[in-house]
Amino acid sequence: MKKLKPIEKLILEVIIKFDSKANELINILGTEFDLDLSKDHPFGKLITRQNNLWKGSLPNNWNYHFHGSHCKFENEFTNQILDVTINRGKNYGIFVDSSLYWFIEITNDLNHIYEKIKTREILTDCLNILEKEKYIVDIGEFGYKSLILNKERNNESENK
Numbered sequence: 001m002k003k004l005k006p007i008e009k010l011i012l013e014v015i016i017k018f019d020s021k022a023n024e025l026i027n028i029l030g031t032e033f034d035l036d037l038s039k040d041h042p043f044g045k046l047i048t049r050q051n052n053l054w055k056g057s058l059p060n061n062w063n064y065h066f067h068g069s070h071c072k073f074e075n076e077f078t079n080q081i082l083d084v085t086i087n088r089g090k091n092y093g094i095f096v097d098s099s100l101y102w103f104i105e106i107t108n109d110l111n112h113i114y115e116k117i118k119t120r121e122i123l124t125d126c127l128n129i130l131e132k133e134k135y136i137v138d139i140g141e142f143g144y145k146s147l148i149l150n151k152e153r154n155n156e157s158e159n160k
Contacts (some may be wrong), residue, residue: 002133010113011126012135012154017110018103019093019149022084025073026092028058043071043086080107085146091139094146097124 004012026037033053035042046053047066055065061076069087074080082103085094095103101120104110117123127147130136134153140146 007116008126008129012130014104014113015149018095022082022092032058091148094148096145097127
């Protein structure tokens with residue numbers, strides 16, 4: 001395994017932060033609506049527009065709304081946005097380069113990283129290295145890339 005460059009380490013930190021926040025928000029949603037997140041389709045009662053639960057507010061100034069296979073979370077005060085995939089089992093930290101770039105761009109405490117990458121191409125290059133080194137894995141289907149943090153690999157590197 002090759003040693004990561006500083007920018008690659010920063011992007012890995014962003015991915016860890018994204019994964020953590022996505023799972024935190026999904027758990028808040030689950031608690032608010034008494035959802036069993038271990039079920040195959042835990043959001044069934046929320047995604048239908050008939051009951052008007054497909055959008056609403058959560059604690060800590062977060063709003064949510066379901067669209068297709070995603071749930072978009074937006075913070076009223078910080079304007080931070082996370083678009084979380086909900087149809088891949090318990091893998092709520094799924095991202096693609098564009099959604100991760102957007103997360104970096106609009107998250108205030110990640111401005112220093114946005115200033116370093118400036119373009120999606122730099123981010124994509126870092127993601128390719130992180131995938132090659134197995135810090136992230138592609139769980140996409142049918143040629144569609146869906147990246148997620150490889151928690152086993154990151155636990156290994158933390159324990160070294």
